[in-house]
Amino acid sequence: MQPAVPHFLPQIKKKGRANRKDLANWLTDVENGTGGLTARVMANRFFYLYFGTGISRSLSDFGGQGQPPANPELLDRLAVQFYESGWDIKHMVRLLTTSRAYRQSSLTTPKLRDLDPYNQLVAHQSRFRLPAEMIRDNALAVSGLLQTEIGGASVMPNQPVGYYRHLNFPIRKYKQHTDQRVYRRSVYMHWQRQFLHPMLKAFDAPSREECTAERPRSNTPVAALNLLNDPNFVESARVLAERVLREAKKDDGARLNHAYKLVLSRDPTDAERKTMGDLFIYAKKDFKQRPDAAKKLISIGQTPADPKWDPSELAAWTTISRALLNLSETTTRN
Amino acid sequence: MFDQSSNFINRRTFLAKGGFSIGAAALASQLAKAGTTGGNDLSLGQVPHHAPKAKRVIYLCMAGGPSHLETFDYKPELDKINGQAFPESFTKGQPIAQLQGKALKAQGHLGGFKQYGKSGQWISDYLPYHQKMADDITVIRSMVTEQINHDPAHTFMNTGTAISGRPSMGSWVNYGLGSETENLPGFVVLTSVGGRNPQPIASRQWSSGFLPSSFQGVEFNSSGDPVNYVSKPAGVSSGHQDALIRTIQQLDAKRNDLVDNPEISARIKAYEMAFRMQTSVPELTDFAGESQKTLDMYGATPGDGSYASNCLLARRMIEKGVRFVQLYHRGWDHHGGLDKYMKICAGHTDKATWALLTDLKQRGLLEDTLVVWGGEFGRTPMFQGKGGAGRDHHIKGFSMWMAGGGVKPGLSHGATDELGYNAVKDIVHVRDFHATMLHLLGIDHHQFSKKFQGLDMRLTGVKPAKVIKQLLA
Numbered sequence: 001m002q003p004a005v006p007h008f009l010p011q012i013k014k015k016g017r018a019n020r021k022d023l024a025n026w027l028t029d030v031e032n033g034t035g036g037l038t039a040r041v042m043a044n045r046f047f048y049l050y051f052g053t054g055i056s057r058s059l060s061d062f063g064g065q066g067q068p069p070a071n072p073e074l075l076d077r078l079a080v081q082f083y084e085s086g087w088d089i090k091h092m093v094r095l096l097t098t099s100r101a102y103r104q105s106s107l108t109t110p111k112l113r114d115l116d117p118y119n120q121l122v123a124h125q126s127r128f129r130l131p132a133e134m135i136r137d138n139a140l141a142v143s144g145l146l147q148t149e150i151g152g153a154s155v156m157p158n159q160p161v162g163y164y165r166h167l168n169f170p171i172r173k174y175k176q177h178t179d180q181r182v183y184r185r186s187v188y189m190h191w192q193r194q195f196l197h198p199m200l201k202a203f204d205a206p207s208r209e210e211c212t213a214e215r216p217r218s219n220t221p222v223a224a225l226n227l228l229n230d231p232n233f234v235e236s237a238r239v240l241a242e243r244v245l246r247e248a249k250k251d252d253g254a255r256l257n258h259a260y261k262l263v264l265s266r267d268p269t270d271a272e273r274k275t276m277g278d279l280f281i282y283a284k285k286d287f288k289q290r291p292d293a294a295k296k297l298i299s300i301g302q303t304p305a306d307p308k309w310d311p312s313e314l315a316a317w318t319t320i321s322r323a324l325l326n327l328s329e330t331t332t333r334n
Numbered sequence: 335m336f337d338q339s340s341n342f343i344n345r346r347t348f349l350a351k352g353g354f355s356i357g358a359a360a361l362a363s364q365l366a367k368a369g370t371t372g373g374n375d376l377s378l379g380q381v382p383h384h385a386p387k388a389k390r391v392i393y394l395c396m397a398g399g400p401s402h403l404e405t406f407d408y409k410p411e412l413d414k415i416n417g418q419a420f421p422e423s424f425t426k427g428q429p430i431a432q433l434q435g436k437a438l439k440a441q442g443h444l445g446g447f448k449q450y451g452k453s454g455q456w457i458s459d460y461l462p463y464h465q466k467m468a469d470d471i472t473v474i475r476s477m478v479t480e481q482i483n484h485d486p487a488h489t490f491m492n493t494g495t496a497i498s499g500r501p502s503m504g505s506w507v508n509y510g511l512g513s514e515t516e517n518l519p520g521f522v523v524l525t526s527v528g529g530r531n532p533q534p535i536a537s538r539q540w541s542s543g544f545l546p547s548s549f550q551g552v553e554f555n556s557s558g559d560p561v562n563y564v565s566k567p568a569g570v571s572s573g574h575q576d577a578l579i580r581t582i583q584q585l586d587a588k589r590n591d592l593v594d595n596p597e598i599s600a601r602i603k604a605y606e607m608a609f610r611m612q613t614s615v616p617e618l619t620d621f622a623g624e625s626q627k628t629l630d631m632y633g634a635t636p637g638d639g640s641y642a643s644n645c646l647l648a649r650r651m652i653e654k655g656v657r658f659v660q661l662y663h664r665g666w667d668h669h670g671g672l673d674k675y676m677k678i679c680a681g682h683t684d685k686a687t688w689a690l691l692t693d694l695k696q697r698g699l700l701e702d703t704l705v706v707w708g709g710e711f712g713r714t715p716m717f718q719g720k721g722g723a724g725r726d727h728h729i730k731g732f733s734m735w736m737a738g739g740g741v742k743p744g745l746s747h748g749a750t751d752e753l754g755y756n757a758v759k760d761i762v763h764v765r766d767f768h769a770t771m772l773h774l775l776g777i778d779h780h781q782f783s784k785k786f787q788g789l790d791m792r793l794t795g796v797k798p799a800k801v802i803k804q805l806l807a
Contacts (some may be wrong), residue, residue, distance in 0.1 A: 218550075
């Protein structure tokens, strides 16, 4: 038995046994190998990352059962750019994100939606829910908790007690980290194959049992409960509230504006100001009446609350921050 | 800055007026237009295809593979050759799990067998409470599956294929029939504590695969929060959380006025169910309303995470409209110490299973609830001795039972050969079991498909599958 490539593709031309280097060369050789296909598949995936759907919608099937590309000329052009740049991924990211297509608004019209339901011709930018990791990273980033250090061992943020109870051979114990590591980017989170963190799972990160080119983007009550109640998000909300109190002028309106700026990069509309204002008044009154409850809420998480803030005030702003972190706009690439 | 006199509009008013119901309708039409998946798409045809006999399913999954030879399948011939070399005519070229390359010896039954009830079903001494329900259950004594290791065998039993990433039967059923409750997920999975050497059960077993994720099974935990993150954060009252969720929904609805995105309508709905689950889930798991008599009948202690408690919970779930409850009890993997561990596992499950069936019967629920009992495979008639006599995995013949909704009670269906090795009479493949289950639910398995990767995917796949007519009442 000798290693070989599928018979319907160009063959590796080598006398004797082909090794992994031969395979790598074959994969990227556009003249004699299968480099053209590799470049197209990769270009399609880059496009998917920045436009929400591939030029061909089947990311992992360029064969007879895949979807033909909506714009073959564009796919080819991107593929050529990719290998001519020396397979430079950074170049591709720059190319895509500085394009006019990328910088369009994501607003659409019923007519455009009818004409091109998957927006494959990119008459506007696409709107899609962020991947699991980015939802968590975003909450940590806007609150200022995010640790941006690169590399190193996996980290273990808070996870429900007993989550590994059904794991066996051997029995595992999850030991939550108790330092700044819990605020590191989600790519560094510990992945227990098949038992990945419930937050990652709720937002469709794969269980890593098989290669996943495209994740589903679900919209479930389990995910809603996660964003609402997971102590990691509650902590991010409270630390975000502290940041707002610390950075904004001592005025509720200015504070709300600042919170919107931090989370959504815009000011609230009048209608939003009114709705959030109603919630704030309710929350503040509620926590004034129940100061112990306020203290409980602001004690969630590893970073202690700054004692200089009145607990009821901070708890009320935590409620506002929780609302913001739960918005569709916050968890959506707009 | 903020208007101090403001008041929240009534929650229901908001939901009625503010885009929730309208949003849902719009969502359906937009999804239909976009060709993405909604509830019943056209490929399903009219579901149900015929009048259903069962409306819901409780699937008691005895994970690990209980021995058919210590439960339902009595083979006097096996006892006669106990300890002797197992005839090679049976085993030559057959798939063998851990006994590969070992001398194969016959292992006679541990424990006795007798016939019970008017039906005269053979039931082992290990299952005294099953003996009482001999006339209520239909035992299939001729099951076969295709996978000899736990994880792929579960996958096969749940999805009809060993390839991971396909929808589980609970997802299929909910996809076809929809949910009867807005307060709880339609497909719930329970895993109980106790048993021997429990195998891990991956959440892939209740994945919705290529079906929309809203049809995936939601796992209830046996300790801690019944559903992950269903508890409000410390210090946040129900009213406070309600106000928060209402605000999120209102702001999302406003956003939707601008961007007109069907996903937002779905999201508002998801937050609505999340809100309701925060009340309905704790209510469900609070057994305070159950009489001591009921608790005693099941042998359930509230909060113990036992199979008994989960059986009671399953009944409470189907009463509230959950369509498919799958209850895993792990620990049936008896490579050795079979006698000891049969007693332990039967001790955990026998009485509670009887109590569940009895309770359903008393409440008139058994008529339209299908109850299924079985593992992912059976066990060899050959000896394995990892710490006392035991048995290896076996896929060529094993037993399961069905009861309730539309199933002929007290029936004994099919048979294995004289040594309990191969199913030989009226063989029931896992696909046949799926076809029969779907039939009872009013679904024709041939017509029940979903386009994926260019194929019309079905729970029963493309290989022959048949409804077992003899099982139908």
